[in-house]
Amino acid sequence: MNLNISRRIGLRALATGALLAVPVTAVTATPAQAFTNVTAISGKLSVNAGNVGDHITINLENGFLVVRNFKDTITAGSFTCTNVDAQTVRCTSTGITNILVNAQGGADTVTNNTALPSRVFLGPGGDIFSGGSARDFVNGNGDNDLIEGKGGSDILIGDEGGFDQVFGGAGTDFCNAEAENSCEGDA
Known part of the structure; x- marks a missing residue:
């Protein structure tokens, strides 16, 4: 009992x-969108930005993937990444085969200065994207976007709700925008 x-x-x-x-x-x-979070897990470098106008760059420096957000606080969200300062995270590049960026809202600038393929969702706001030498899949998600694929066979989508300009660059690129340049097909 x-x-x-x-x-x-x-x-x-x-x-x-x-x-x-x-x-x-x-x-x-x-809050879920209070800062930029960076992880490097299961072969993917993921950058999830806040709901502000971000200025994100991704570089390969001395064997590390270095992510900077010049307009927001950035945080390392996995044990394979460390904070260098309030606007810089450094992650191991070992085993990383692709990049995923969710820029969210705001007028964002995202630059992929690596040879890794990327999937980038720019979010609402007039955004600018500059791709790396590998394949980039980019969705501008409304407003007036400027998207430059550079190297690789890219898929570049301006999306509805603005006047989008897309520049495919080298490779066989598929585009969907109001102004398409160096694009071999429609996405």
């Missing part, structure tokens, strides 16, 4: 503690 009472009291305390923890977590949680 005492064992059953002890179990019920223990379960009741556990349930009460769990219910109390939820509101505290909700109140103290950091």
